[in-house]
Amino acid sequence: MIRFLLKGLLRDRSRSLLPFTTVVLGSMLTVIGFSWINGAISSMIESGARFSTGHVKVMSRAYAREADQAPNDLALAGSGSLLAELARDHPDLVWTPRIKFGGLIDIPDENGETRVQGPAAGLAVDLAPGSPERGLLNLDRAVVRGRLPEHPREILLSDGFATRLGIGPGATATFIGATMYGSLVVHNFVVSGTIRFGVTAMDRGAIVADIRDVRTALDMEDGTGEILGFFRDSIYRREQAAGVAAAFNRRHAADKDEFAPEMVSLHQQSSLAQTLDFATQIYSLLLLAFILVMSIVLWNAGLMSSLRRYGEFGIRLALGEDHGRLYRSLIAEGILIGLVGSIVGTALGLGVSYYLQEKGFNLGSMLRNASIIVTDVLRARVTPVSFVIGFVPGLAATFLGKAVSGIGIYRRQTSTLAKEFEA
Amino acid sequence: MTLPVRSRVTAMAAVLSAAGLAAALAQAPDGEAILRRVDENIGSDNKVTTSQMTIHARRGSRSVRSKSWIEGRTKSFTEYLDPPREKGTKMLKLDDQLWTYTPSSDRTILISGHMLRQPVMGSDLSYEDVMEDQRLVALYRADVIGEAKVGDRPCWVLELTSRREEVAYHRRKIWVDKEREVVLREERFAKSGKLLKTTEVQRVERIKDRWVSTRVVFKDALKEGQGTEFVLEAIEFNASIPDHLFTKASLR
Numbered sequence: 001m002i003r004f005l006l007k008g009l010l011r012d013r014s015r016s017l018l019p020f021t022t023v024v025l026g027s028m029l030t031v032i033g034f035s036w037i038n039g040a041i042s043s044m045i046e047s048g049a050r051f052s053t054g055h056v057k058v059m060s061r062a063y064a065r066e067a068d069q070a071p072n073d074l075a076l077a078g079s080g081s082l083l084a085e086l087a088r089d090h091p092d093l094v095w096t097p098r099i100k101f102g103g104l105i106d107i108p109d110e111n112g113e114t115r116v117q118g119p120a121a122g123l124a125v126d127l128a129p130g131s132p133e134r135g136l137l138n139l140d141r142a143v144v145r146g147r148l149p150e151h152p153r154e155i156l157l158s159d160g161f162a163t164r165l166g167i168g169p170g171a172t173a174t175f176i177g178a179t180m181y182g183s184l185v186v187h188n189f190v191v192s193g194t195i196r197f198g199v200t201a202m203d204r205g206a207i208v209a210d211i212r213d214v215r216t217a218l219d220m221e222d223g224t225g226e227i228l229g230f231f232r233d234s235i236y237r238r239e240q241a242a243g244v245a246a247a248f249n250r251r252h253a254a255d256k257d258e259f260a261p262e263m264v265s266l267h268q269q270s271s272l273a274q275t276l277d278f279a280t281q282i283y284s285l286l287l288l289a290f291i292l293v294m295s296i297v298l299w300n301a302g303l304m305s306s307l308r309r310y311g312e313f314g315i316r317l318a319l320g321e322d323h324g325r326l327y328r329s330l331i332a333e334g335i336l337i338g339l340v341g342s343i344v345g346t347a348l349g350l351g352v353s354y355y356l357q358e359k360g361f362n363l364g365s366m367l368r369n370a371s372i373i374v375t376d377v378l379r380a381r382v383t384p385v386s387f388v389i390g391f392v393p394g395l396a397a398t399f400l401g402k403a404v405s406g407i408g409i410y411r412r413q414t415s416t417l418a419k420e421f422e423a
Numbered sequence: 424m425t426l427p428v429r430s431r432v433t434a435m436a437a438v439l440s441a442a443g444l445a446a447a448l449a450q451a452p453d454g455e456a457i458l459r460r461v462d463e464n465i466g467s468d469n470k471v472t473t474s475q476m477t478i479h480a481r482r483g484s485r486s487v488r489s490k491s492w493i494e495g496r497t498k499s500f501t502e503y504l505d506p507p508r509e510k511g512t513k514m515l516k517l518d519d520q521l522w523t524y525t526p527s528s529d530r531t532i533l534i535s536g537h538m539l540r541q542p543v544m545g546s547d548l549s550y551e552d553v554m555e556d557q558r559l560v561a562l563y564r565a566d567v568i569g570e571a572k573v574g575d576r577p578c579w580v581l582e583l584t585s586r587r588e589e590v591a592y593h594r595r596k597i598w599v600d601k602e603r604e605v606v607l608r609e610e611r612f613a614k615s616g617k618l619l620k621t622t623e624v625q626r627v628e629r630i631k632d633r634w635v636s637t638r639v640v641f642k643d644a645l646k647e648g649q650g651t652e653f654v655l656e657a658i659e660f661n662a663s664i665p666d667h668l669f670t671k672a673s674l675r
Binding site: 062073074104106108112113114174176178179181182183184186187188219258259 | 478480481482485508509512523525527528529530531532533538541542543544545546
């Protein structure tokens with residue numbers, strides 16, 4: 001029967017071309033859309049992970065409860081031994097300590113008096129040679145003026161902030177904040193360079209400093225606010241990250257101290273997880289809407305085809321073919337078109353997706369500012385799902401289209417067929 | 424309708440105690456007069472003090488020692504003596520301005536704006552608290568709202584309501600020792616009614632014809648921890664303080 005249908009479709013292209021083209025286009029767009037959104041979400045995950053959440057993150061339990069405020073008075077103590085433990089137990093991840101801190105940057109005049117001040121949000125990272133942080137934060141590319149810190153007490157300021165303060169590389173900037181114990185800190189730094197993140201919130205007043213300097217300034221000897229973990233291949237795997245976190249927490253479950261370490265995966269860190277779940281829901285809705293629209297188009301094509309094949313169906317019914325068999329053959333014909341169209345559409349979609357995965361789409365000229373949170377080159381990402389996702393709308397839409405348009409077959413009465421032929 | 428004997432006794436006792444309280448309040452001195460005497464006892468002499476602050480935070484306790492030179496209510500100079508990290512840090516208060524100097528940065532910084540609400544050395548006291556230099560009677564209206572004992576000391580309970588909007592604490596409740604006229608307990612509230620800080624005086628000593636609180640526990644109600652214990656180690660009244668100490672130049 002399949003051979004019979006296939007011959008019919010090939011010989012009478014007017015009945016297969018429009019549905020076939022629709023399915024090819026639909027499947028292709030679905031594959032490209034899925035791969036692109038998959039890539040965009042992956043970019044968001046990677047950017048968010050690199051800047052803030054890691055693929056997993058270790059904090060003290062007390063710190064984790066108030067993590068949004070980065071409370072350094074609740075930070076982890078003894079980070080050296082904890083880092084060694086993490087490296088030993090989870091060698092498939094790269095571990096790096098960070099301290100988030102806030103305060104004021106105060107610029108002195110020639111008499112040492114305050115000339116200008118501004119609120120600052122700081123990030124202390126390991127800037128030593130060989131540290132993964134320069135790559136993770138894309139710092140080399142983010143430098144606008146000057147250079148990265150090479151000596152103790154050197155810091156980077158966001159370029160806009162430095163401009164507002166009227167300073168540049170080489171200037172002294174005094175940080176005013178609080179130590180881990182709440183005492184006032186007045187600590188002098190030298191600005192080695194300025195950076196631009198391309199994120200308004202960060203560019204208002206960001207400091208990036210070496211974690212050793214910040215530990216000294218904030219009286220956090222061997223302390224750290226957070227330890228971030230990244231899979232070595234830079235790809236976030238939700239289940240694996242959750243497994244690593246659960247295993248770590250099980251090992252520390254006996255320690256009831258509120259300053260005992262606790263690990264959370266990227267998805268357990270509220271805002272990003274919500275964003276990703278929201279994006280996935282939106283994508284599912286779009287896919288559903290896409291299938292519905294395609295079904296309506298194919299239904300319409302089916303109706304037109306049915307009108308054109310009115311005589312053929314009548315003869316087949318008159319020859320004794322029952323309604324059900326005719327209806328099923330119509331649906332099988334649709335599935336055949338859907339299958340072939342989906343294969344072709346998926347192949348084309350994968351080709352475009354692979355191109356976008358390799359070359360990406362550069363938003364740098366549109367954003368102008370290099371960014372460490374949102375990458376300037378967005379790329380598609382082909383996954384195993386990309387190979388099958390196109391078959392969902394391709395088959396579902398042709399099936400639905402044929403199923404709805406074919407209902408008319410049951411309205412044909414065998415008893416009136418002779419009259420129809422006479423007419 | 425007749426009440427059972429027990430209920431009648433209880434009701435009579437309640438009436439009598441209410442009447443007693445009313446009578447006592449009727450005999451109570453004017454709240455503002457009490458507050459004025461509290462202000463006078465705190466004094467406005469020149470004095471030099473050495474004190475130790477032990478901060479009992481969530482991570483443990485640590486102590487900070489300091490020496491202060493105080494002239495009247497508007498001038499003070501404090502130098503931190505311990506621990507080594509804080510040693511040499513100085514604070515100068517002149518009227519409504521507060522500067523701090525840290526030797527490691529060799530910078531003199533004016534503490535202003537939101538920084539005034541930050542804790543002093545991580546304690547339960549804010550810079551705003553240590554800046555308070557006006558007499559309480561100038562900042563608050565006072566009403567006697569009852570009597571109570573703090574420890575074994577009979578006290579007047581006063582409710583203070585701010586006279587001005589810009590006062591840090593809209594309302595305070597203080598327990599004033601009837602005999603010694605020092606505040607033994609205090610609660611400070613925000614305008615919303617939320618309790619912000621508490622103070623418990625644990626030791627009062629007679630020094631040079633004055634009653635002086637020498638051991639006080641301050642507690643920021645919004646912070647976890649066991650509060651900040653302030654111990655006055657030494658005090659010298661009417662000390663001779665050179666004028667140059669109350670200048671910014673003396674900070675370095």
